Amino acid sequence: MPERFDLIVRGGQVVAGGSLGTTGCDLGIRGGRFTAIGDLSDAVAGDVIDARGLHVLPGVIDSQVHLREPGLEHKEDLATGTAGAALGGVTAVFEMPNTKPNTATAGDLADKLDRARGRAWVDHAFYIGATGENAEQLAELERLPGAAGVKVFMGSSTGTLLIEDDATLDRVLAHGRRRVAVHAEDEDRLRERRALLNVPDPHPRLHPLWRDVETALRATTRLIASARRHRRRVHVLHITTAEELAFLAGHRDIASVECLPQHLTLAAPECYERLGTYAQMNPPIRDQRHQDALWTAVRCGLIDVLASDHAPHTRAEKDKPYPESPAGLTGVQTLLPLMLDHVARGRLTLDRLVDLTSGGPCRVFGLAGKGRIAIGYDADLTVVDLAARRTITNQWIVSKCGWTPYDGMTVTGWPVMTVVRGNVVMREGQLVGTALGEPIRFVETL
Numbered sequence: 001m002p003e004r005f006d007l008i009v010r011g012g013q014v015v016a017g018g019s020l021g022t023t024g025c026d027l028g029i030r031g032g033r034f035t036a037i038g039d040l041s042d043a044v045a046g047d048v049i050d051a052r053g054l055h056v057l058p059g060v061i062d063s064q065v066h067l068r069e070p071g072l073e074h075k076e077d078l079a080t081g082t083a084g085a086a087l088g089g090v091t092a093v094f095e096m097p098n099t100k101p102n103t104a105t106a107g108d109l110a111d112k113l114d115r116a117r118g119r120a121w122v123d124h125a126f127y128i129g130a131t132g133e134n135a136e137q138l139a140e141l142e143r144l145p146g147a148a149g150v151k152v153f154m155g156s157s158t159g160t161l162l163i164e165d166d167a168t169l170d171r172v173l174a175h176g177r178r179r180v181a182v183h184a185e186d187e188d189r190l191r192e193r194r195a196l197l198n199v200p201d202p203h204p205r206l207h208p209l210w211r212d213v214e215t216a217l218r219a220t221t222r223l224i225a226s227a228r229r230h231r232r233r234v235h236v237l238h239i240t241t242a243e244e245l246a247f248l249a250g251h252r253d254i255a256s257v258e259c260l261p262q263h264l265t266l267a268a269p270e271c272y273e274r275l276g277t278y279a280q281m282n283p284p285i286r287d288q289r290h291q292d293a294l295w296t297a298v299r300c301g302l303i304d305v306l307a308s309d310h311a312p313h314t315r316a317e318k319d320k321p322y323p324e325s326p327a328g329l330t331g332v333q334t335l336l337p338l339m340l341d342h343v344a345r346g347r348l349t350l351d352r353l354v355d356l357t358s359g360g361p362c363r364v365f366g367l368a369g370k371g372r373i374a375i376g377y378d379a380d381l382t383v384v385d386l387a388a389r390r391t392i393t394n395q396w397i398v399s400k401c402g403w404t405p406y407d408g409m410t411v412t413g414w415p416v417m418t419v420v421r422g423n424v425v426m427r428e429g430q431l432v433g434t435a436l437g438e439p440i441r442f443v444e445t446l
Contacts, residue, residue, distance in 0.1 A: 058373050220248065
């Protein structure tokens with residue numbers, strides 16, 4: 001009798017992750033996990049995917065998205081945001097806590113998990129937002145099933161979460177064990193420099209002047225000092241400056257580092273002249289010097305994780321005059337197409353991209369059973385056509401806001417299939433089946 005599987009992926013170039021390299025082989029999936037890797041030409045399955053001519057990657061994990069539910073569903077919700085993830089080849093997301101209400105209690109987390117059930121197209125976890133009120137409870141909150149860990153806003157951005165002083169930051173980092181994700185901008189300096197915007201007809205090109213290099217570096221330096229006081233691992237989100245990278249290179253034992261496709265792809269001042277407020281985000285897109293430093297950090301291994309910071313706002317909101325316009329760009333659906341284009345242009349290897357989007361998130365955050373194509377792991381796959389040329393358009397974006405800063409950009413490399421725990425949820429640009437995303441499991445919470 002031939003061996004039987006639920007799903008077989010045949011003939012693709014499998015980029016296994018870790019030290020397994022890339023090889024042409026078949027994948028056998030049963031019960032949502034990989035159960036065979038090799039020549040399965042004699043096996044049978046309920047569904048067989050012909051992956052000849054395609055590359056089969058471990059499922060892409062986007063560890064920073066804002067899906068706006070509850071309270072801000074006019075911008076996005078868990079169904080539309082995760083649909084965009086699936087269409088973009090993303091199999092799992094970590095969602096941020098700055099909703100209405102903020103995700104700051106066990107009840108808030110339970111509400112989000114309930115809302116995601118039967119509506120999320122990909123697997124998911126939700127950050128707990130650190131506040132002055134819940135600091136002493138964070139050790140318990142971070143270990144709840146479905147919690148991605150703790151998120152700290154050191155500088156004000158979208159929403160009301162803010163830990164601006166060192167005393168409160170110390171209280172937060174003193175309670176808990178898991179790595180804390182941090183938006184590092186110095187609130188005092190932001191307030192001091194806000195007057196720079198008091199000019200006739202302020203333009204978004206002022207955004208990186210207001211939220212300058214020192215604003216970022218000062219917060220990151222304060223963060224590392226507090227992390228060392230409390231021996232607490234931290235994850236510095238969306239790094240944008242050459243100065244922060246140089247500093248963090250000396251603190252790899254305690255700090256991991258994230259960067260975004262936006263900061264690797266767009267550069268000031270051109271992006272602000274062309275896109276206006278549609279290039280406005282926090283921390284800001286900076287000039288070529290900083291982008292070059294980010295690419296060097298990507299290539300040399302200083303960057304651990306690549307995420308999108310998907311942060312949708314409606315056109316009506318983004319069309320407000322700067323600085324009343326909100327900061328944030330869409331990104332979960334375009335993360336992989338943008339980065340595959342960078343691969344095609346020789347800026348990084350496919351293996352390095354896989355490590356940044358699969359292996360890196362698993363190492364940094366302690367995901368259980370994800371991030372590799374290996375026996376016993378969740379059968380999460382992102383199948384890509386490295387030769388496909390496609391044009392990113394606003395019409396392709398399924399986010400409620402309906403726009404992307406990359407509208408009209410032609411890229412080489414495209415996701416053609418998304419598989420979540422052995423279930424095909426996107427095939428050739430179309431959602432397939434039903435939303436079956438589940439909470440992500442973490443090593444610390446098993």
